[in-house]
């Protein structure tokens with residue numbers, strides 16, 4: 001009897017110890033939940049609960065969890081060839097690059113593995129362009145304060161938020177900044193040393209802040225006038241998220257360099273930089289590379305995502321469902337004007353801006369089996385898979401309504 005009790009005590013203590021003594025470096029405030037499997041818009045918790053997942057790995061799983069077409073594509077490739085060096089021609093990579101070229105402004109594509117790597121490569125390509133033109137001092141990049149371009153040393157100082165840069169000095173030089181929406185300081189900050197302006201077409205981590213179309217048109221004109229490059233970071237807002245393949249297409253403009261990642265692999269890590277001919281002229285063999293970038297297994301995922309995304313009606317459906325979602329959220333804002341301050345976003349990149357800190361709100365949503373993720377400025381991000389159904393959106397609206405109703 002006593003031995004039995006002792007055993008139970010030890011087991012319980014062990015479990016507790018396990019959770020407390022995680023071997024994972026403490027860089028995330030993780031929610032106390034984990035999952036056994038996913039299907040479409042849903043995740044199945046080890047606690048037996050079924051969650052509506054409107055995080056989707058932060059806009060990564062654009063086709064939801066366990067999409068059959070993606071599974072088949074990766075399975076098939078995994079039996080043939082996973083990885084070969086970029087020292088050789090990789091046909092699957094040629095195929096994806098050609099398709100990105102056909103569907104977008106791009107003339108050339110360079111594959112990486114993540115968003116930060118892609119944005120950092122974008123910065124390199126911009127500098128190298130002016131270097132190759134005999135203007136090596138034209139190497140500074142102008143960015144928005146508190147933006148998000150990744151977590152590498154260069155990209156944190158490009159993003160320039162206190163949270164990301166604190167304790168990581170010395171500062172990586174080569175970046176200047178202006179505030180979101182401050183046109184005057186933007187123009188004033190451009191000097192003879194400015195090589196490029198780099199902004200997120202829609203700021204994701206910064207709080208789902210959409211740059212209006214007329215500003216994007218103005219940005220393009222300004223870059224032309226000053227003879228500098230326009231880099232649009234579409235890592236989060238690209239790949240169909242806004243209802244068009246790229247968010248800048250809404251403004252009918254063409255950037256010079258576009259880093260992408262998140263959605264393009266449908267959950268498989270892929271990053272890439274798309275460039276026009278002009279920028280491509282600055283690069284030659286040996287100037288940039290990546291061991292893993294664009295390997296055949298990753299490319300099978302990217303090509304499968306493209307197959308589905310460019311099926312007739314896919315992107316217009318994102319717009320339709322996005323508008324339905326936004327309409328429902330605006331109604332909630334009217335119903336709960338003391339809780340919801342603002343509804344932001346485009347397509348299925350949506351932010352619910354609250355009056356107060358959103359941590360408790362997100363927890364309440366999770367208690368009611370809706371998963372969301374935070375962004376700056378008290379924003380709750382809603383990122384459904386791009387093939388979400390109207391019923392799933394309505395379910396999320398019901399949960400949001402319930403949480404608002406009981407919120408103190």
Ligand SMILES: *Cc1c(COP(=O)(O)O)cnc(C)c1O
Pocket residue numbers: 114115116117119148149150151200204205233234235236237261262
């Ligand atoms: C997520 C994100 C990145 C960084 O991507 P990682 O894959 O996490 O390195 C860069 N830019 C934007 C706009 C992002 O949303």
